Amino acid sequence: MRRVFWVGVGVAITVVVVVKGRQVLARYAPASLVDQATDRVNGLGERAVHLVRDFRTEFTTARDARERELMAALLAEGQEDPDAVRARRATAGRHTRPDARADTDDVEDLLGYSF
Template identity: 40%
Template structure:
């Protein structure tokens, strides 16, 4: 029983090492490195475009709020001169 258990444990460990070894080998080949770089570039591009969209929306809202605030402080004559 004990030998069978150790045999199965060894076979499972060997299979695990082979599978992980192939994954690491693939990641370290030039094609694997190129894939990783491409993935990171796409991820960075997506995050940057999301950040820029958020920034533009926040800036637009803040600008409109400040314009309303400043316009409210002006007298009617001053508002007429701006338009």
């Protein structure tokens, strides 16, 4: 309980120092200095946005490449890509037929195994 109290006191002191510091800075700092600092902070924010965008695109590219590598390593030799199988099934309308069990042999032929 004492630790929580002192953490609260520390937070309160920090807030007071920051607020009073901004007031003193606004009172005594020249306007051009404040404008320069504002421009630098805005420029830093723009650079951070560009950095995050670049990181995101590089991460997405690397993730997709790694996914392709893993998929190639996991698929058996000669086995068809699962996305192609899914696309073919979706276009064939497998689930829309009244008798869905009629194409069970076709699916087992596509998968290459059966139980």
